[in-house]
Amino acid sequence: MSIDIYAEEIVAHYEHPHNKGKLEGADAQFHDFNPLCGDDLTIYLKISDGKIVDAHFEGVGCAISVGSASMLTDLLKGKSVKELEKMGVADVVEMLGIEPGPARLKCATLALKTAQKALFVYMKKDSSSVSKEL
Amino acid sequence: MFDVEKIRRDFPILGKKMNGKSLVYLDSAATSQKPRKVINAISRYYRNYNANTHSGVYKIAEEATEDYIRSKKKVAKFIGASEWEEIIYTRNTTESINLVARTWAEQNIQKGDHILITEMEHHSNVVPWIMLAKRKGAVLDYIKLGDDKASLDEAGVDEQLAKRPKLVSITHCSNVLGTIVDVKAIAEKAHKFGAKVLVDGAQSVPHMGVDVKNLDCDFFVFSGHKMLAPMGIGVLYAKRELLEEMPPFLGGGDMIRTVLQQDFTLNDIPWKFEAGTQHIDGGIALGVAVDYLKKIGMENVREHEKALTLYTLERLSKITGVEVFGLPSQDIDRRGGVVAFDITGVHPHDVATIFDQEGVAIRAGHHCAMPLVVDILKKPALSRMSFYIYNNESDIDKVIEAIAIVKKKFKISDTLKP
Numbered sequence: 001m002s003i004d005i006y007a008e009e010i011v012a013h014y015e016h017p018h019n020k021g022k023l024e025g026a027d028a029q030f031h032d033f034n035p036l037c038g039d040d041l042t043i044y045l046k047i048s049d050g051k052i053v054d055a056h057f058e059g060v061g062c063a064i065s066v067g068s069a070s071m072l073t074d075l076l077k078g079k080s081v082k083e084l085e086k087m088g089v090a091d092v093v094e095m096l097g098i099e100p101g102p103a104r105l106k107c108a109t110l111a112l113k114t115a116q117k118a119l120f121v122y123m124k125k126d127s128s129s130v131s132k133e134l
Numbered sequence: 135m136f137d138v139e140k141i142r143r144d145f146p147i148l149g150k151k152m153n154g155k156s157l158v159y160l161d162s163a164a165t166s167q168k169p170r171k172v173i174n175a176i177s178r179y180y181r182n183y184n185a186n187t188h189s190g191v192y193k194i195a196e197e198a199t200e201d202y203i204r205s206k207k208k209v210a211k212f213i214g215a216s217e218w219e220e221i222i223y224t225r226n227t228t229e230s231i232n233l234v235a236r237t238w239a240e241q242n243i244q245k246g247d248h249i250l251i252t253e254m255e256h257h258s259n260v261v262p263w264i265m266l267a268k269r270k271g272a273v274l275d276y277i278k279l280g281d282d283k284a285s286l287d288e289a290g291v292d293e294q295l296a297k298r299p300k301l302v303s304i305t306h307c308s309n310v311l312g313t314i315v316d317v318k319a320i321a322e323k324a325h326k327f328g329a330k331v332l333v334d335g336a337q338s339v340p341h342m343g344v345d346v347k348n349l350d351c352d353f354f355v356f357s358g359h360k361m362l363a364p365m366g367i368g369v370l371y372a373k374r375e376l377l378e379e380m381p382p383f384l385g386g387g388d389m390i391r392t393v394l395q396q397d398f399t400l401n402d403i404p405w406k407f408e409a410g411t412q413h414i415d416g417g418i419a420l421g422v423a424v425d426y427l428k429k430i431g432m433e434n435v436r437e438h439e440k441a442l443t444l445y446t447l448e449r450l451s452k453i454t455g456v457e458v459f460g461l462p463s464q465d466i467d468r469r470g471g472v473v474a475f476d477i478t479g480v481h482p483h484d485v486a487t488i489f490d491q492e493g494v495a496i497r498a499g500h501h502c503a504m505p506l507v508v509d510i511l512k513k514p515a516l517s518r519m520s521f522y523i524y525n526n527e528s529d530i531d532k533v534i535e536a537i538a539i540v541k542k543k544f545k546i547s548d549t550l551k552p
Binding site: 063 | 480481482483484487488491499500504508513514515543544545
């Protein structure tokens with residue numbers, strides 16, 4: 001784990017985010033907002049045969065939330081919906097390569113939380129059934 | 135003689151480290167640090183004369199009651215109130231405002247009446263009035279910010295007062311912009327229109343001399359914890375005649391004189407508004423905090439913060455990519471020790487996190503002033519540093535260094551302004 005939260009990789013993703021912009025024909029999407037930071041995020045997923053074939057995001061926020069959304073949308077491509085369903089804080093920490101600390105954990109997990117909510121809506125489950133740890 | 139280095143030695147926390155770096159505390163608008171005298175007063179109370187006030191007939195209960203009342207006398211004198219009975223202790227500014235909303239306003243504001251606040255209020259001076267307006271069907275109006283996005287639009291004041299609000303509730307000093315509002319002038323006008331005036335002094339009393347008689351406000355509220363005292367002790371000052379007429383707030387012990395099965399009679403002020411066991415140690419420690427500030431002299435506190443603010447504005451003006459909010463240096467007489475800023479392209483939470491790694495504590499967020507920060511300044515969040523008696527120029531130098539680190543991490547070129 002890197003000690004510096006603002007490791008090159010997160011800042012690079014923040015400044016040049018991957019998969020940014022609306023995904024036309026998305027099967028699942030969810031918009032979430034964190035009033036504390038003003039982070040505003042929409043996640044789009046294309047799903048086929050139980051697999052995520054494409055993932056995009058739109059929104060504004062801090063480097064940690066945007067960097068996390070950029071990295072997560074990369075990571076999700078090719079994963080099964082089951083795998084997304086099971087992901088938790090540990091997966092986000094591993095993906096980012098940093099321990100964001102309690103004050104910034106919400107920023108780091110916003111993308112995953114939103115992606116899972118999108119998936120739950122798609123699966124006609126209650127979006128609030130997302131894991132409480134996120 | 136104001137000696138900041140001597141003052142710093144009175145604050146044990148300033149010798150601590152944060153993330154391995156010497157703590158640079160620049161969030162006094164959120165809460166101030168506490169001098170040894172205040173910390174010791176709390177310890178002394180619990181070690182020597184902890185007892186419930188008013189009811190005890192034994193010696194230490196008398197001592198606790200005497201000290202608690204003595205602290206009210208100190209606070210009354212400190213803010214220029216004529217009687218200590220006009221000082222009600224609450225938990226904080228928020229509770230003081232809610233007390234007024236639930237008592238005086240509940241009785242005096244009816245359907246269709248107007249309540250006037252400003253666009254630079256803290257949520258504590260917004261939400262209780264939204265709640266009251268919804269409850270009563272009253273109308274909540276705002277005095278707008280002028281084009282400078284830093285001070286109130288003066289023409290707007292007259293326009294809003296013409297609606298004859300029952301209450302004008304205004305901040306004395308903005309916790310985001312640092313702007314000091316001429317509440318005396320507004321109170322004078324408001325009274326001509328028959329309004330009562332509440333002044334939120336949470337950001338003024340700790341930092342400048344305040345005289346409620348001179349301001350001629352009807353209610354004045356502030357928190358102890360922003361002026362060196364512990365958390366959980368706050369003040370509501372109101373003119374005696376208002377306090378006498380107001381219905382009680384919470385019911386219980388101490389606020390009554392007699393209780394029958396189906397009725398009760400009220401105690402005298404201030405006890406009428408202090409139901410149940412109070413924050414006695416907090417009140418006593420607030421008195422000690424007042425003594426400490428008086429010894430320094432509030433005019434010296436103000437001058438020190440002015441000088442620090444000018445130094446900060448000067449240093450920040452030399453850096454590109456940093457937007458500073460509030461009034462410019464030439465208006466320093468109308469500006470308190472609060473500097474909100476934004477590093478272009480970097481979210482304030484990222485700024486605050488990087489500052490934290492450097493041992494520098496600043497605030498990032500909407501500062502409990504969403505109508506101002508989000509709607510008027512059009513920012514999802516802002517970074518803010520705020521000063522007090524224990525800050526020095528070296529603290530500001532650390533800020534400048536931390537900004538350079540932020541810019542380096544986010545690869546923002548660090549050219550000097552011509």
